[in-house]
Amino acid sequence: MFSANSTVPQVVTALAQIPALLNHARNFSLTKTLSTTSHIPLPNRKDRPHYNRHAAKHKAQTMEELIECLDAKDVQIISQTVKKAELLNVYQNNPLRSSMLGLSNSHISAPTFFENKTGFPESLLRSPFPGQMHLQHLICSSRTNIMFEQRRGFESKKRRKEAAEEANSKETVKDEMKDASKKSVQLLTRIFLIGLLVFLIIRYLSGPGLMLFDFEIKPTRSNTCFDDVQGCYEAKQELIDIVNFLKNPIRFTSVGAKLPKGVLLSGPPGVGKTLLARAVAGEANVPFFQVTGSEFDEMFVGTGAKKVRTLFKTAKSVAPCVVFIDELDSVGSKRANTGMHPYANQTINQLLAEMDGFQPNSGVIVIGATNRSQHLDSAIVRAGRFDVEIKVRVPPLRERRELFEYFLNKPNITLHQDVNIDDLARTSVGFTGADIENMVNQAALHCALRNSNVICQQDLDFAKDKVTMGPAMKHKIPDENTNRVTAYHEAGHTIVSLFTPNAAPLYKVTIQARGQTLGHTAFSLDKDEYNVSKAQLMARMDVAMGGRVAEELVFGSDKVSTGASSDFQMATATAQAMVTQYGMSDKIGIHVFSENDKPSGAMQDLIDQEVQRLLNESYARAVDLLKKHRDELNRLAAALLKYEILSKEDVQAVIAGKKPKPPMPSPQIIVDKIIFPDKPGQNNL
Known part of the structure; x- marks a missing residue:
């Protein structure tokens, strides 16, 4: 056409x-x-x-x-x-x-x-x-x-090819535009989601203020005084000087005295370091700032240093005051040169600069608390920063007695006449103030569960067993073979402790499962222990070997159980300390090896030989002792299978061939019925 x-x-x-x-x-x-x-x-x-x-x-x-x-x-x-x-x-x-x-x-x-x-x-x-x-x-x-110019209007092969190529080019351009548009949308979506996620993280990490890096700390007033702190006499005496300065600074500055900028309280957990810091602020009646070292540690660079500046700026504005930094080792640990985190030292550097930035008599007292003072940087404990280090120790016998009297004589607690506070203090060697408070609280809970309002000695014994040995299982293990192996294992520990000089006094033995153990042999010191002799360390290893030796003598070497793993671990640690720390090996001598001072290959072989020798000698002594007292071992294991729990007096009666005293009936635990409503007007038990 x-x-x-x-x-x-x-x-x-x-x-x-x-x-x-x-x-x-x-x-x-x-x-x-x-x-x-x-x-x-x-x-x-x-x-x-x-x-x-x-x-x-x-x-x-x-x-x-x-x-x-x-x-x-x-x-x-x-x-x-x-x-x-x-x-x-x-x-x-x-x-x-x-x-x-x-x-x-x-x-x-x-x-x-x-x-x-x-x-x-x-x-x-x-x-x-x-x-x-x-x-x-x-x-x-x-x-x-006349000149004619004709041009075909119908589709030829060439025209069809050109039209197809033109259509393909148009489709290609259209597809490319669609792909580009799609990629642009995807990129914008990803950028939006990443930005939203970062924004939410920053808002979450900023705290309740919902502001970027918002770190606002407000001072509080402490109502704690030194009368609320039982024991800690040496620590309180050192801190009284700070309280007097905060109350009357002219008395000290007039004679040219300078108060320490910082005081470091070091000691095991639960001895009352935080309570002492609160008592200083309460006695001086000054503002009290309390922060934790972990609060300065953030994922963003420079946040920790900024928080330190904010803290000291606020403290200087309300001076005189007390700034208490708990867990100081988390922010003031030793600086390390590492390329993985080059900004890790900014926070401690800022802390050092701030403590140098204010005058000694400006009225800002910094108190730090840690249970790992050996890990602190040397620059933070030098004179001019934390000038004084006060050791807060585990309370001795007199302070434990005061702690028991303080917690048991509260207005809402009624004691039975059979409670002996002196015995409680004497048999709780190594307990901190927090442990004693927890023990009294567990006794009160046990008293309430048996529907009584009077705390008796049995409640306190139950609480002590729970604190030292862990919670007990309600029912006996039904496997008789396991119970028999456990009974001989615990009887072996008990016999070795009774017939080994310098061993710790026995407190109680039981085959009732507690915590992660199937049985437990507890010891109790009659007096405070300030140092340990070589004979006492060797006696500890012998007692630890007694459980495995008893199993081997009774059941054979092929029938021993895995229950002695923790015993061997404790014995090995004691032997290694004797060789590498205490100088109690003739071949090694008095050479002390620290954590950073690793011995050479030949010396390490010699140390291993000495540790193995001490363990083998301890195992041999336990074997000789239990072979000698095989009858006592059998009687004690039978009594444990029958009674499950034996005190020190009961164990002595069984070994002497006598029957133990009948166990006191367990206090009846009465729990109120819990009513769950099923339907309106109906109750189901």
Whole structure:
């Protein structure tokens, strides 16, 4: 098919060519001329007179002669044709042909084949107007001089290929735009989510204030005084000087005295370091700042140093005051040169700078507490920072008695007359103030569970067993073989402790499972222990070996259990300390090996040989002793299987061949019934 604009004959004849066309038309006859346009119908006979007039028109040689032969309608038609020729001439010479004629490429064909080929409808030739024949002859005779440019409008292989390539390129560009848009959306989504997550983390770590790195600490008033602190006489005496300075600083500054900037309280957990710091602020009636070393440690760089600056800035504004930093080792530990965390030392450096930044008599007293003073940096414990280190020790016998009296004589506690505070203090060697408070609290709970309001000795014994040995199982283990092995194991410990000089005094033995153990042998010191002799250390190892030796003697070496693992661990640690720390080996001598001073290969072999020798000798002594007292071992194991729990007096009676005293009936535990409502108006137990 042809398109309308692609098949229009490109009539490029200029106005000057019209006379030539007319001369050419004059050389042909009318019949021959008409025969060349066979597709144009001949005129009727009644139109013959007009034919002569039309023939006269063909004889014209100039434009003027032609115009004289034509009437007004013919002139109008020819002028329109010339204008169209001029437009078509301009159209052909301009690449933007379609746009100039207002046409656009289309693959829709014209209604007739003639219009497809000539570019104008056939009705134009058939219309009755004067000069029709002349126009037909003019067009037909000049066809040889007319230039046609045809362009196929239907799809060829080349056109189809070009169209496919163009479509593919458009699809490719469209896909690339879609992919780019999709990637942009995904990237923006990820950035938004990461930003939101970081924002939420920062807000969470900022604390209740919901501000970035918000660290606001407010001072408090302490109501604790030295009367509330039982024991700790040496520590209280050192701290009284600080209290007097805070109360009356002129008394000290007038004679040129300088108060220490910082006081370090060191000691095991539970001895009352925090209570002493509160008592200093309460006695002096000054603001009290309490922070923990872990509060300065953050994941963001510079946060710890900023918190230190904020703390001391606030403290200086309300001086005189007391700043208490608990767990000082978490912020003031030894600095290390490591590339993994190059900013780890900023917090301690800022703390050192702040303690150097205020005057000694400015009224700001820094009190630090730690149970690992050996891990503190040397710069923080030098003079000018933490000048004084006060050792807070485990309470001795007199202080333990005061602690028991303080906790048991509270207004809401009623004691039974069988409670002996002296015995409690004597048999609780190594207990700290926190342990004693916990023991009294457990006794009160046990008293309440048996529906009583009077604490008796049995409640305190129960609480002591729970604190030292762990909570007991409610029911006996049903495996008789396991109970028998456990009974001989604990009987071995007990027999060795009773017949070995310098061994710790026995307190109680039981095969009732407590904590992670199936049985337990407890010892109790009659007096405070300030140092330990070599004989006592060797006796500890012998007692630890007694459990495994008893199993081996009774059941054979193939039937021993794994219950002696903790015993061997304790014995090995004691032997290693004797060799490497206490200088109790003849071959090693008095050479002490610290944690950082590792021995050489040959020395390490010698240390291992000495440790093995001490363990083997201890095992041999336990074997000899239990073979000698095999009958006592059997009687004690049988009593444990029968009674489960034996005190020191009961053990001595069994070894002497006597029956132990009948055990006191356990206090009846009465628990109130818990009512769970099932339906309105109904209760189910």
